[in-house]
Amino acid sequence: xxxxxxxxxxxxxxxxxxxxAATPAGGASFGRLMHAHKPDFAHGVALYLDEISVSFDGxxxxxSLSLAIDVGEMRCIIGPNGxxxxxxxxxxTGKTRPDSGHAHFGSNIDLLRLREPQxxxxxxxxxxxxxxxxxxxxxxxxxxxxxxxxxxxxxxxFARLSGQQRERIAEILQLVHLLPEAHRIAxxxxxxxxxxxxxxxxxxxxPTLLLLDEPVAGMTDEETERTAELFxxxxxxxxxxxxxxxxxxxxxxxxxxxxxxVLHEGSVLAEGTLAEVQSNAQVIDVYLGR
Amino acid sequence: xxxxQPANLLPESxxxxxxxxxxxxxxxxxxxxxAVLVPVLNLVVPIGNPLHFGDYGVALxxxxxxxxxxxxxxxxIWGYTGILSLGHGLxxxxxxxxxxxxxxxxxxxxxxxxxxxxxxxxFLDWKTMPWTWAGSASFVFQMFLVVxxxxxxxxxxxxxxxxxxxxxxxxxxxxxxxxxxxxxxxFRNETGFxxxxxxxxxxxxxxxxxxxxxxxxxxxxxxxxxxxxxxxLARAIVNSKxxxxxxxxxxxxxxxxxxxxxxxxxxxxxWVLSAVxxxxxxxxxxxxxxxxxxxxxSPAASIEMAIWAAVGGRGTLVxxxxxAFFVNGAKxxxxxxxxxxxxxxxxxxxxxxxxxxxxxxxxxxxxxxxxNLEKGVExxx
Numbered sequence: 241x242x243x244x245x246x247x248x249x250x251x252x253x254x255x256x257x258x259x260x261a262a263t264p265a266g267g268a269s270f271g272r273l274m275h276a277h278k279p280d281f282a283h284g285v286a287l288y289l290d291e292i293s294v295s296f297d298g299x300x301x302x303x304s305l306s307l308a309i310d311v312g313e314m315r316c317i318i319g320p321n322g323x324x325x326x327x328x329x330x331x332x333t334g335k336t337r338p339d340s341g342h343a344h345f346g347s348n349i350d351l352l353r354l355r356e357p358q359x360x361x362x363x364x365x366x367x368x369x370x371x372x373x374x375x376x377x378x379x380x381x382x383x384x385x386x387x388x389x390x391x392x393x394x395x396x397x398f399a400r401l402s403g404q405q406r407e408r409i410a411e412i413l414q415l416v417h418l419l420p421e422a423h424r425i426a427x428x429x430x431x432x433x434x435x436x437x438x439x440x441x442x443x444x445x446x447p448t449l450l451l452l453d454e455p456v457a458g459m460t461d462e463e464t465e466r467t468a469e470l471f472x473x474x475x476x477x478x479x480x481x482x483x484x485x486x487x488x489x490x491x492x493x494x495x496x497x498x499x500x501x502v503l504h505e506g507s508v509l510a511e512g513t514l515a516e517v518q519s520n521a522q523v524i525d526v527y528l529g530r
Numbered sequence: 531x532x533x534x535q536p537a538n539l540l541p542e543s544x545x546x547x548x549x550x551x552x553x554x555x556x557x558x559x560x561x562x563x564x565a566v567l568v569p570v571l572n573l574v575v576p577i578g579n580p581l582h583f584g585d586y587g588v589a590l591x592x593x594x595x596x597x598x599x600x601x602x603x604x605x606x607i608w609g610y611t612g613i614l615s616l617g618h619g620l621x622x623x624x625x626x627x628x629x630x631x632x633x634x635x636x637x638x639x640x641x642x643x644x645x646x647x648x649x650x651x652x653f654l655d656w657k658t659m660p661w662t663w664a665g666s667a668s669f670v671f672q673m674f675l676v677v678x679x680x681x682x683x684x685x686x687x688x689x690x691x692x693x694x695x696x697x698x699x700x701x702x703x704x705x706x707x708x709x710x711x712x713x714x715x716x717f718r719n720e721t722g723f724x725x726x727x728x729x730x731x732x733x734x735x736x737x738x739x740x741x742x743x744x745x746x747x748x749x750x751x752x753x754x755x756x757x758x759x760x761x762x763l764a765r766a767i768v769n770s771k772x773x774x775x776x777x778x779x780x781x782x783x784x785x786x787x788x789x790x791x792x793x794x795x796x797x798x799x800x801w802v803l804s805a806v807x808x809x810x811x812x813x814x815x816x817x818x819x820x821x822x823x824x825x826x827x828s829p830a831a832s833i834e835m836a837i838w839a840a841v842g843g844r845g846t847l848v849x850x851x852x853x854a855f856f857v858n859g860a861k862x863x864x865x866x867x868x869x870x871x872x873x874x875x876x877x878x879x880x881x882x883x884x885x886x887x888x889x890x891x892x893x894x895x896x897x898x899x900x901x902n903l904e905k906g907v908e909x910x911x
Contacts, residue, residue, distance in 0.1 A: 357791060360790035368785070374785070377781070391791045393772060393796060397770050397772045399772075441785075
């Protein structure tokens, strides 16, 4: 045995001795450190929905829906109106409690036990169907509120932006093509720009999982294309779930090989590449009628 | 070659300072008027002199400054956070009652019945003071109650209401019901706060005769300073990130929640603060006006507060103060000149502002600026 190997072995041993003392939660797992509020992605699954059912006054919005999203995956979800796409997002983000089923973020976080702000802090961010920005604040201030930091009242009272945070905001502004509009009031932006601002606000939160409800609704063709480009740069860094009706956009972001899930009457009807699901007889039935 | 740093391309923002040069000049000007000009014109300049500022004027302006604090607190909660309270009169009255209890005890043996107990208790044939009056002889304790009683009530009520996500008109109706319930409770003699007559005939404050011109002037100056302090506090709050979160809650509460903030904490803290501001206003109001009774808790009184804020211009802080002066100034003139028509005028004013001036008096300024810009006239901001 060479001396450097011995030294490396001693260092590793020392690290292992210190690790459990530093984080009491670390002891139980198989050599990995578990954190109570951090999702654990060691199994490669970012989001796991199992047999989720939701009904409103007898109407089954979700009917034992099961779905798994991998870490770094972009998954498009399509389906006719009332298929349960928005309800699914409501369940993941804690807005709606399902009647039955399980929802896990990573392998350790049970989403059904958390409240909305806690779910967000765990790393799941959501874009609404209708662009939802703070209309009377400037674009810059919209992003300022979204940046990762202490969400408490006292911290907010005395918060000052650091140079690093300003740079981060500027980076995001550039990414969503809003740098020249930084100090405009958000209410004065065009519909497409508001969509981008909202996406920028999500990115500022550095989420692990992004849920995007019709992100290109109301955008021009050019804006749609630029949004698709933006999303493709995010794949790998974040997991994305995109609900969209615009098939051209779905085609652009799936690039012929990413998975598409078709929802119908609250459960998964088909899954595969866009070409596969489009040639699926059942899907054609649902979309085109009998 | 290095790529251009996005941060360098970022335009500079104008925000950040508490007040601009003009803002500070107005604040200092107001301080001089309140602390020097009015006392000199009232106390030093003799009564016959045309420059003399009468006691009536001092009392009226002092009263309106208390109302302006209420309008300011309405602006924090309604203008900035989007929560319309139609029950802030309750907190105003609670502050007033806490001060009134102390003033009742200051009467001592000089009441009509020459008793240790306040007159209304003798009249009701009570032999001992109710437990609620235990600390009423202490000025410090009653001042603590001015803040604590409304803070606890607002805190408990707000916690349940905001936790249940009661919003919009439903919330407004509940606040209205709460102040109405408070009024009915205080109307009862058994509650121990003077029933429908409330408290009056105050003689002293801190042992000093309350009717003295110098006492009244001291109260006036204190009220003015408190109003300015509240304004600066409110300005600091809305300029902070906390204030921007409040505005974000007003514009898109769901987005705030899905950004990881807990709106409950933010709404509750500003709700309690605005209740306390109203209560302090009530405590300053009572010794100047000389009476507090349950009518301060009537729904109409609380609705008027909302009108002051709306007329002045919500979300501006200065606007509601101007609105309180404008509406109450008009009220004191109208109720003398055309006593029967005041309520019609108030109603018409509210309708006119809603229809034509959604941003209130402050909106006129913005509109003028915009028309000038459209005409191509250079206007200094």
